[in-house]
Amino acid sequence: MTSILDLSAVELRDAIACGELSAVEAARAYLDAIERTEPRVQAFNEVHADRALARAAQIDADRAAGKPLGPLAGVPLAVKDNLCMTHGRTTCSSKMLAEFRAPYTATAVAKLEDAGAVVLGKTNLDEFAMGSSTENSGFRPTRNPWDLSRVPGGSSGGSAAAVAARQCVAALGSDTGGSIRQPAAFCGIVGLKPTYGRVSRFGLVAYGSSLDQIGPLTRDVTDAALLTRAIAGHDRRDSTSVPRDVPDYLASVNKPIEGLRVGLPGEFFSDALDAEIGAAIRAAAGAYESAGAKLVDVSLPHSRIDRDADGKLSSYAVACYYIVAMAEASSNLARYDGVHYGHRTAEKVEDIVELFSRSRAEGFGPEVKRRIMLGSYTLSAGYYDAYYNKALKVRRLIQNDFDRAFEACDVILAPASPTPAFRLGEKTSDPLTMYLADIYTISVNLAGLPGLTVPAALGRDGLPIGMQLIGPVFSEETLFRAARMYEQAGGVRRLTPPAMAP
Amino acid sequence: MSETNETIKPVVGLEIHVELATATKMFCRCRNRFGDPPNTHVCPVCIGMPGVLPVMNRQAVEYAMKVGLALHCTVAGFTKWDRKSYYYPDLPKNYQISQYDLPLSADGFLEVPLPDGTTRKIRVRRAHLEEDAGKNIHDKASHTGVDLNRAGVPLLEIVSEPDMNAVEEVLAYARAMQRLVRWLGVSEANMQMGHMRFEPNINLHITRGGRTFKTPICEVKNLNSFRALERTVAYEIQRQHAEWQANPEGYSIDKVGKENRGYDDEAGVTVFQREKEEAHDYRYFPDPDLAPVLVSDEWRGGLAAQIGELPLARRARYMERYALSFKEADALTQDAPTGDLLDTAVTDGADAKRCANLLLGRGAAIANDRGYSIAEVGVTAGQLAELAKMLSGGEVNATAADKIFVKLAETGGSPRQVAEAEGLLAVSDAGQISAWVDQAIAANPKAVEDVRSGGKSQKKAFGFLMGQVMRLSGGAAAPAEVQRLLQQKLGS
Numbered sequence: 001m002t003s004i005l006d007l008s009a010v011e012l013r014d015a016i017a018c019g020e021l022s023a024v025e026a027a028r029a030y031l032d033a034i035e036r037t038e039p040r041v042q043a044f045n046e047v048h049a050d051r052a053l054a055r056a057a058q059i060d061a062d063r064a065a066g067k068p069l070g071p072l073a074g075v076p077l078a079v080k081d082n083l084c085m086t087h088g089r090t091t092c093s094s095k096m097l098a099e100f101r102a103p104y105t106a107t108a109v110a111k112l113e114d115a116g117a118v119v120l121g122k123t124n125l126d127e128f129a130m131g132s133s134t135e136n137s138g139f140r141p142t143r144n145p146w147d148l149s150r151v152p153g154g155s156s157g158g159s160a161a162a163v164a165a166r167q168c169v170a171a172l173g174s175d176t177g178g179s180i181r182q183p184a185a186f187c188g189i190v191g192l193k194p195t196y197g198r199v200s201r202f203g204l205v206a207y208g209s210s211l212d213q214i215g216p217l218t219r220d221v222t223d224a225a226l227l228t229r230a231i232a233g234h235d236r237r238d239s240t241s242v243p244r245d246v247p248d249y250l251a252s253v254n255k256p257i258e259g260l261r262v263g264l265p266g267e268f269f270s271d272a273l274d275a276e277i278g279a280a281i282r283a284a285a286g287a288y289e290s291a292g293a294k295l296v297d298v299s300l301p302h303s304r305i306d307r308d309a310d311g312k313l314s315s316y317a318v319a320c321y322y323i324v325a326m327a328e329a330s331s332n333l334a335r336y337d338g339v340h341y342g343h344r345t346a347e348k349v350e351d352i353v354e355l356f357s358r359s360r361a362e363g364f365g366p367e368v369k370r371r372i373m374l375g376s377y378t379l380s381a382g383y384y385d386a387y388y389n390k391a392l393k394v395r396r397l398i399q400n401d402f403d404r405a406f407e408a409c410d411v412i413l414a415p416a417s418p419t420p421a422f423r424l425g426e427k428t429s430d431p432l433t434m435y436l437a438d439i440y441t442i443s444v445n446l447a448g449l450p451g452l453t454v455p456a457a458l459g460r461d462g463l464p465i466g467m468q469l470i471g472p473v474f475s476e477e478t479l480f481r482a483a484r485m486y487e488q489a490g491g492v493r494r495l496t497p498p499a500m501a502p
Numbered sequence: 503m504s505e506t507n508e509t510i511k512p513v514v515g516l517e518i519h520v521e522l523a524t525a526t527k528m529f530c531r532c533r534n535r536f537g538d539p540p541n542t543h544v545c546p547v548c549i550g551m552p553g554v555l556p557v558m559n560r561q562a563v564e565y566a567m568k569v570g571l572a573l574h575c576t577v578a579g580f581t582k583w584d585r586k587s588y589y590y591p592d593l594p595k596n597y598q599i600s601q602y603d604l605p606l607s608a609d610g611f612l613e614v615p616l617p618d619g620t621t622r623k624i625r626v627r628r629a630h631l632e633e634d635a636g637k638n639i640h641d642k643a644s645h646t647g648v649d650l651n652r653a654g655v656p657l658l659e660i661v662s663e664p665d666m667n668a669v670e671e672v673l674a675y676a677r678a679m680q681r682l683v684r685w686l687g688v689s690e691a692n693m694q695m696g697h698m699r700f701e702p703n704i705n706l707h708i709t710r711g712g713r714t715f716k717t718p719i720c721e722v723k724n725l726n727s728f729r730a731l732e733r734t735v736a737y738e739i740q741r742q743h744a745e746w747q748a749n750p751e752g753y754s755i756d757k758v759g760k761e762n763r764g765y766d767d768e769a770g771v772t773v774f775q776r777e778k779e780e781a782h783d784y785r786y787f788p789d790p791d792l793a794p795v796l797v798s799d800e801w802r803g804g805l806a807a808q809i810g811e812l813p814l815a816r817r818a819r820y821m822e823r824y825a826l827s828f829k830e831a832d833a834l835t836q837d838a839p840t841g842d843l844l845d846t847a848v849t850d851g852a853d854a855k856r857c858a859n860l861l862l863g864r865g866a867a868i869a870n871d872r873g874y875s876i877a878e879v880g881v882t883a884g885q886l887a888e889l890a891k892m893l894s895g896g897e898v899n900a901t902a903a904d905k906i907f908v909k910l911a912e913t914g915g916s917p918r919q920v921a922e923a924e925g926l927l928a929v930s931d932a933g934q935i936s937a938w939v940d941q942a943i944a945a946n947p948k949a950v951e952d953v954r955s956g957g958k959s960q961k962k963a964f965g966f967l968m969g970q971v972m973r974l975s976g977g978a979a980a981p982a983e984v985q986r987l988l989q990q991k992l993g994s
Contacts, residue, residue, distance in 0.1 A: 084553045097552065104553075106553065203553045210790035238555050239558065239791065240555075240790075327787060328787075334587060334589070334595065336552075340550070376785065379786075381783045
């Protein structure tokens with residue numbers, strides 16, 4: 001018999017539903033795996049072993065009593081630690097919230113639990129989701145299960161590493177500029193950033209509110225369809241969630257799309273892209289063509305990547321993203337002042353301003369401070385028009401580019417990151433270089449579109465290479481079917497890092 | 503140059519903050535209530551916890567739109583929410599959800615009745631909706647408490663143009679605004695509960711020897727009473743003039759610009775408030791958590807239709823149609839329900855003047871005693887109409903009607919039943935009255951003599967005898983009948 005750890009979420013819930021396996025056995029298998037690999041991977045901030053086993057036992061009891069089981073009954077999952085839960089702490093991997101216990105559970109997490117999922121614990125991230133490597137965690141960096149000297153990507157690095165390391169079947173992450181898709185690519189798994197408004201943000205600690213979306217990180221496309229179906233939908237507690245029916249993504253995922261038109265944006269295949277990744281994505285395009293799809297050249301001029309005389313890369317999208325996201329972040333993080341909750345300085349202070357300043361200086365890490373300062377600057381009187389307002393205009397132009405592109409194609413095939421997973425410490429000294437890790441993912445957030453990362457290949461040095469499929473708003477169903485076509489046409493699927501094999 | 507040809511024109515603009523009387527707060531479902539123990543109406547949203555999101559209260563938007571429409575403002579078809587950033591412990595998110603460049607309402611005016619009976623149009627620049635902050639409570643030596651019951655209460659900020667030129671005008675405008683929001687039923691506008699707060703901007707335009715000098719504009723924050731507003735404006739006019747006299751070239755708007763001052767209630771003066779090192783930069787930007795508000799013509803029109811007649815129009819109608827005096831009409835249009843009572847009684851066929859007299863007599867006295875409006879005294883339009891008709895028909899006299907009114911307010915019932923039960927129906931039976939008249943004549947020979955002699959005390963003596971008859975009847979005799987019989991028997 002194959003190991004429990006090899007089963008996908010769909011296979012696992014089917015096995016539990018028909019009694020081949022108990023939910024408790026599944027939870028135990030994963031808790032054991034966490035115990036075995038966690039010292040090396042460091043994906044979790046907190047493991048809720050007792051609660052997970054109790055919930056699993058409840059699923060088994062429900063099944064024994066003949067009660068109907070949810071679509072995720074008994075499936076062990078992990079949750080990024082910027083999603084609030086009434087159980088345990090919600091830290092955002094920040095010293096500021098190291099002891100924060102939320103009196104509410106994020107809608108997406110509550111929906112998963114209502115569907116029977118068993119949450120194993122909370123995963124590490126770049127502090128407040130600000131980063132692309134999980135090295136900005138206020139606690140410790142998470143390591144890439146494919147190569148422990150490398151980063152898992154970020155900011156949902158803990159969730160991505162946990163799924164890749166077989167510490168959970170799937171996980172939830174959040175994506176503001178690529179924080180699900182880039183770590184999914186680095187860790188050889190599937191990750192979806194849904195359309196803005198598809199999933200409620202209630203209970204997600206905000207970073208860039210107009211960009212943030214919660215999405216799944218899974219072993220394969222089918223599982224992504226299953227989880228997305230479970231978490232999507234309108235929520236009256238989030239005014240930006242869209243009242244629109246949620247299709248049964250799982251029911252259609254295996255249906256290939258006839259006459260699929262795959263768009264290749266020329267701007268994304270410049271010399272900024274790692275040659276091996278470029279080759280892998282072109283090969284994937286070839287696989288689509290063989291499967292009957294039509295390849296179309298499209299253009300996204302405002303997402304173009306330029307190289308200056310010194311060889312430095314730049315992009316309108318990256319500049320636009322960092323202005324919008326940091327402006328929003330500077331405001332969203334203003335509430336952490338040591339007055340109502342969160343870290344408060346132990347130093348004696350003269351007045352309230354000093355209490356604010358010291359608490360914030362002690363509680364936030366350097367990257368968070370950098371972004372708060374940049375965001376405060378761009379919103380300041382006299383700079384607003386030059387920065388924030390201009391960024392909003394660029395954002396509109398980026399959206400228009402995509403609208404035009406989708407007149408000619410159904411999905412866009414693009415890289416998920418310019419390089420495979422880099423080494424810990426490789427980019428920490430230069431924040432701007434780190435920001436460029438998101439160069440292929442952020443325009444998708446700016447345009448509010450869904451983007452799905454799937455493994456494209458394994459590279460020469462044994463590191464996974466991801467590719468990204470981008471669709472028009474609310475085209476998640478198309479993305480799942482198109483990605484499944486690639487899996488079926490010989491793409492890689494369910495990669496297991498050799499060091500993590502059970 | 504003598505001071506006599508110097509003219510001083512105060513220029514005052516007023517920001518009025520009005521807390522709206524919605525059931526729940528602006529962006530969460532906590533109750534909007536004053537006076538409960540600290541932090542009993544709070545939730546993760548209004549205390550700004552991580553990961554929660556605001557959800558707009560539609561009733562608050564509708565209340566704000568009603569005020570905008572009643573102020574003849576343009577109510578925007580598209581409006582949005584902005585974040586206004588500043589750090590303060592009573593502001594849990596350290597930003598306030600407000601409206602910056604696209605307020606809900608703009609460019610209107612309020613017709614303000616002045617004490618001399620004229621009215622003045624004060625222009626309203628904008629009226630925007632925002633959430634109120636909490637309150638810092640400094641009642642302990644060791645620390646400051648924060649009460650967040652008020653945090654998130656819907657607050658309408660109404661900004662006037664600098665159209666007021668006298669203390670009386672500022673006060674009249676503020677009172678007219680209070681009357682309007684009460685009239686519309688969107689706020690209790692109770693000063694003690696902080697439902698209304700004022701921030702005047704004041705400076706002087708002084709003309710002397712053909713030159714006009716402008717003093718710096720002073721903004722005084724957070725005034726909680728009409729008295730404070732009145733004293734502040736009066737004080738500022740006097741203070742700015744004195745400062746200008748001491749330094750006519752230096753104390754000017756061009757040199758000093760704008761000053762913030764605070765009001766010291768005990769001393770009745772304003773005091774200079776030093777600005778923080780850096781000027782306030784609120785870093786406004788659109789709140790990404792809230793969708794813009796789209797106001798359709800249907801929505802706007804539906805609310806406009808609910809507004810109906812406004813106080814000044816009603817007052818004019820009462821003077822014209824009901825022949826009431828300015829004072830009477832004004833008193834009856836302080837709030838909408840009192841006027842509604844009158845209008846309904848008149849529609850029932852009662853005489854307007856008699857109804858008005860009843861309402862402004864006993865009605866106003868009771869209301870005044872108990873500190874509420876005449877409509878809240880408890881006499882219904884039906885009761886009012888019936889009582890007024892009984893008065894007109896001579897079935898009760900004015901004294902009896904007053905007694906009946908009081909009884910109706912206390913215990914209810916129909917005016918006729920009350921009159922019968924209390925023996926207040928007028929006696930117009932000639933035989934009975936005749937007996938009382940005879941009795942009075944017999945008991946007061948001196949007065950009878952005075953009437954008959956036709957001297958200068960005749961009129962007074964006759965009135966005295968009238969009064970004696972009324973007293974003998976216990977107030978129940980129909981006065982017209984008493985007069986007729988007295989005249990007959992005295993041959994006068």
